[in-house]
Amino acid sequence: MNNIAFTKxxxxxxxxxxxxxxxxSRIAGIKDTAARIRLEGDTLFVLDETMVPKKxxxxxxxxxIEAARAIKQxxxxxxxxxxxxxxxxxxTARKNAGKPHREFLKSLAESAKAIEDSRPTFxxxxxxxxxxxxxxAAAKKKGPIAPAIERNIEGFVFGIKAKKxxxxxxxxxxxxxxxxILTHCNTSGELVTAAQIARQAKKKxxxxxxxxxxxxxxxxxxxxxxxxxxxxxxxxxxxxxxDVMSKGMVDxxxxxxxxxxxxxxxxxxxxxxxxxxxAKEFNIPFYAMTQQPGKDKFDKTTYMEVRPEEELLEFNxxxxxxxxxxGYYPSFDITAANLITETIRL
Amino acid sequence: xxxxxxxxxxxxEYYSDVKDKIFYVAExxxxxxxxxxxxxxxxxxxxxxxxVSDNMIGFxxxxxxxxxxxxxxxxxxxxxxVCRTGSMIAxxxxxxxxxxxxxxxxxxIEKKAKSGGVLYFNKELVGxxxxxxxxxxxxxxxxxxxxxxxxx
Numbered sequence: 001m002n003n004i005a006f007t008k009x010x011x012x013x014x015x016x017x018x019x020x021x022x023x024x025s026r027i028a029g030i031k032d033t034a035a036r037i038r039l040e041g042d043t044l045f046v047l048d049e050t051m052v053p054k055k056x057x058x059x060x061x062x063x064x065i066e067a068a069r070a071i072k073q074x075x076x077x078x079x080x081x082x083x084x085x086x087x088x089x090x091x092t093a094r095k096n097a098g099k100p101h102r103e104f105l106k107s108l109a110e111s112a113k114a115i116e117d118s119r120p121t122f123x124x125x126x127x128x129x130x131x132x133x134x135x136x137a138a139a140k141k142k143g144p145i146a147p148a149i150e151r152n153i154e155g156f157v158f159g160i161k162a163k164k165x166x167x168x169x170x171x172x173x174x175x176x177x178x179x180x181i182l183t184h185c186n187t188s189g190e191l192v193t194a195a196q197i198a199r200q201a202k203k204k205x206x207x208x209x210x211x212x213x214x215x216x217x218x219x220x221x222x223x224x225x226x227x228x229x230x231x232x233x234x235x236x237x238x239x240x241x242x243d244v245m246s247k248g249m250v251d252x253x254x255x256x257x258x259x260x261x262x263x264x265x266x267x268x269x270x271x272x273x274x275x276x277x278x279a280k281e282f283n284i285p286f287y288a289m290t291q292q293p294g295k296d297k298f299d300k301t302t303y304m305e306v307r308p309e310e311e312l313l314e315f316n317x318x319x320x321x322x323x324x325x326x327g328y329y330p331s332f333d334i335t336a337a338n339l340i341t342e343t344i345r346l
Numbered sequence: 347x348x349x350x351x352x353x354x355x356x357x358x359e360y361y362s363d364v365k366d367k368i369f370y371v372a373e374x375x376x377x378x379x380x381x382x383x384x385x386x387x388x389x390x391x392x393x394x395x396x397x398v399s400d401n402m403i404g405f406x407x408x409x410x411x412x413x414x415x416x417x418x419x420x421x422x423x424x425x426x427x428v429c430r431t432g433s434m435i436a437x438x439x440x441x442x443x444x445x446x447x448x449x450x451x452x453x454x455i456e457k458k459a460k461s462g463g464v465l466y467f468n469k470e471l472v473g474x475x476x477x478x479x480x481x482x483x484x485x486x487x488x489x490x491x492x493x494x495x496x497x498x
Contacts, residue, residue: 053473053474184401208480210401211375211464211472211473212401213373213375213399213400213401214399216467216472216473219464219465219472219473219477220472220473223473223474223477224473224474227474227477232478233477233478234477234478234479234480235464235465235473235477235478235479235480236464236479236480236481237375237376237400237431237432237464237481238375238399238400238401238432239372239374239375239400239401239430239431239432239435240431240432240480240481240482241435242432242434242435242438242485243431243434243482243485244480246434246485249480270399270401270402270405271399271401271402271404273404273405273408274401274403274404274405274435274438274439277404277435277438277439277442278434278435278438281438300408300409300410304405312397312398312399313397315467315468315470316470318468320378320381320382320468321373321381321385321397322381322382322385322386322389323389324389324395325371325381325385325386325389325395325396325397326395326396326397327396327397327398328370328396328397328398328402328406329398329399329402330402330405330409333404333405333408334408
């Protein structure tokens with residue numbers, strides 16, 4: 001990591017050194033599950049997470065509008081949406097290459113806004129602000145903007161993957177020699193990476209994954225990823241968390257997070273808060289993987305994305321709830337720092 | 347109007363006093379008895395009903411959307427009530443958010459959920475067909491969590 005400078009937010013600015021230790025963003029023997037995203041020419045191919053595990057298929061995305069739609073519809077989420085955000089801005093940059101700076105920056109800002117508005121709870125503005133900052137810096141130097149953005153995004157993506165690997169190593173260290181880990185939602189493969197590192201260190205692991213209604217990240221993504229990597233994983237309904245904890249079936253809890261703040265509070269998929277309460281009740285360590293913390297305070301007034309009620313009341317387009325019943329689908333909840341044993345920061 | 351969380355499937359008698367209240371009903375995976383039976387009965391009794399998934403209970407309480415939690419028991423034993431799995435979560439959340447939790451009689455014991463139920467949603471396969479599952483339908487809820495116990 002010696003040759004990467006970091007912005008105030010902790011993102012790598014420019015990666016210029018090749019052949020350094022930082023070119024390694026993988027550990028031998030660690031298998032990746034399906035790549036969330038790949039860029040081929042001017043098309044972004046994004047893993048459709050709503051189809052996994054029935055089908056591993058990719059959605060072609062050619063512009064920021066399609067990117068924002070994919071994010072809004074949760075075709076991609078978590079780390080996948082981070083990559084879609086930055087690469088969508090890269091596509092805008094390439095389309096506007098050669099245009100006058102003012103026009104270029106306006107188009108980029110429009111793209112940024114569309115992505116920020118796609119899922120308001122996620123701090124897309126940290127990512128878009130970073131890319132717009134690169135663009136403005138290049139414009140100030142009166143140089144071409146698109147190549148500057150391209151270069152910096154390449155460095156950013158490489159750097160973030162390296163940081164995630166470092167975080168996975170720290171998570172692996174938390175895992176004891178023999179351990180059953182309860183997890184909620186999906187961490188875009190990072191928990192699997194941590195588990196593989198732990199397994200290489202001869203640790204014996206089992207997993208309990210909550211299904212994570214209504215989107216079913218646990219059933220569809222987490223259980224699939226862990227099984228693909230050869231781990232023992234048991235699926236439970238979200239309502240069985242206290243039961244398994246009370247029976248001594250869980251050693252630790254590890255979750256991801258969508259946002260965190262300097263106080264150590266996190267925002268993560270709804271259901272996380274009640275898992276943390278149960279973990280506290282049964283004296284089970286609760287760990288959260290976090291990112292660069294924001295300055296915001298989290299409390300009852302903090303805005304939380306509320307998804308359309310149909311996503312709760314229907315399944316695969318078919319309504320199962322009785323007519324006349326309303327639905328309420330808050331996507332996230334807040335877990336205060338006092339419920340978290342330790343955060344493992346990116 | 348008082349807002350109440352419903353966890354479990356109430357007995358017939360419960361539905362006689364549901365007007366002027368707002369009900370948040372936990373769907374009760376994997377068989378969705380909360381959605382298909384409890385919510386259905388409440389709607390037929392002209393109640394105001396909002397369905398939530400079982401993982402939203404803590405958030406509802408944290409946000410102040412719930413004033414009381416009503417959990418339904420199938421059997422009362424010495425120091426415990428046999429309730430639908432997830433009742434413990436409701437109780438722990440209620441305790442941490444200073445919300446009153448009352449126990450009421452449940453509808454007669456339903457048939458045991460078919461094994462593999464959590465792999466399916468409304469009879470559609472969700473994840474991997476051969477994934478291991480753990481699906482306790484009931485759990486013992488310590489009576490200490492309850493502020494009130496209503497007999498049948």
